[in-house]
Amino acid sequence: MVIKHSPLGPVAALALLAASFPAAAEQLSGSALIHFVSGKRVYLATPFGGEFPLNYKASGVVTGDGSALGLGRFLAPRETGKWWVQDENLCQQWPTWYDGQPSCFQITRTGDRSLDWVRDDGRTGKARIEG
Numbered sequence: 001m002v003i004k005h006s007p008l009g010p011v012a013a014l015a016l017l018a019a020s021f022p023a024a025a026e027q028l029s030g031s032a033l034i035h036f037v038s039g040k041r042v043y044l045a046t047p048f049g050g051e052f053p054l055n056y057k058a059s060g061v062v063t064g065d066g067s068a069l070g071l072g073r074f075l076a077p078r079e080t081g082k083w084w085v086q087d088e089n090l091c092q093q094w095p096t097w098y099d100g101q102p103s104c105f106q107i108t109r110t111g112d113r114s115l116d117w118v119r120d121d122g123r124t125g126k127a128r129i130e131g
Helices: 008-021 030-037
Strands: 026-028 041-043 050-054 061-065 078-086 088-094 103-111 114-119 124-130
Touching: 026 030, 030 041, 030 078, 030 103
Parallel strands: none
Antiparallel strands: 026 103, 041 050, 041 124, 050 061, 061 078, 078 088, 088 103, 103 114, 114 124
């Protein structure tokens, strides 16, 4: 792409050009992963088109609420657990969900507010993040 004389100036033109290309995917770990999720709400995309919100508090508490998705028929729709980062993984443990067993995820940032995840059992998904 050739940038001719821009009325915006060279710095603004380069910033505009950079913004037109999506950010490269980046697998997060350690403090970068903590910073990415701490104090944020992550909305997991569900196979049925809805979103499942998880609120990652800076204190290490995570809350999930699937009541809007009608999950009360299958499991406790709301639960509060704990989250932590271990090496390259975001881990969480719930009192009853997943039989109370911890599960860990590799998180790849795919944009400023988007991510892909791979759970330690191989399951994958997409999510958006706010906060």
